[in-house]
């Protein structure tokens with residue numbers, strides 16, 4: 001086991017009938033870093049997230065979150081995991097505070113503590129002034145930031161985000177990406193699933209997933225030099 005890893009995926013496969021969505025996927029998300037999981041539609045990103053979050057049962061290989069094996073000690077593993085799914089996860093009729101405290105309760109956090117934590121995580125995502133507003137009153141970008149706050153309320157060590165900027169305008173996209181990057185300075189390790197090459201910086205960790213297989217992983221500049229588009233097209237045979 002890698003001592004510094006926030007997340008380790010070791011030879012994980014998954015099929016939907018005859019469709020092999022993941023084929024012997026192995027990857028490591030180092031502690032405290034920003035790692036991009038890059039793949040076009042259908043690469044297998046959401047399937048991988050569904051296995052890491054136990055939405056699907058993982059029948060092959062191993063998944064370890066902060067060293068906790070997901071099958072052997074699921075409670076300990078999931079306690080270290082925060083997730084922002086592709087589809088919206090907040091109740092639009094409830095306030096931001098209500099959404100956050102409800103999620104905190106699912107993690108066994110007492111109400112008073114949950115309110116304090118809600119204020120903390122909303123400050124982290126720059127949304128303090130909207131705490132008592134209904135989610136329906138938020139913009140798309142603010143709503144995404146509230147979802148990130150929700151994912152952080154139980155103080156996970158690793159945050160997974162599945163195409164978190166889809167549907168956002170340029171400014172909101174940049175804000176969500178920047179605040180997520182800032183979280184790594186606060187001890188959170190990030191796995192950022194995307195198909196948008198512009199969201200990836202030369203110093204980021206990079207995993208290229210294509211048709212259920214990992215084609216490359218490491219530091220982006222080591223894999224791609226200064227030309228991520230070219231490297232991605234070369235590795236995937238022109239999939240971008």
Ligand SMILES: Nc1ncnc2c1ncn2[C@@H]1O[C@H](COP(=O)(O)OP(=O)(O)OP(=O)(O)O)[C@@H](O)[C@H]1O
Nearest residue numbers: 016019020021039040041042043044045046047048
């Ligand atoms: N519930 C399902 N039933 C059958 N096939 C599925 C199911 N979910 C995903 N697949 C298939 O598994 C493969 C991987 O899909 P997945 O959604 O994980 O990719 P993705 O990289 O997240 O793409 P996207 O960004 O479009 O969601 C695709 O071939 C997809 O059609």
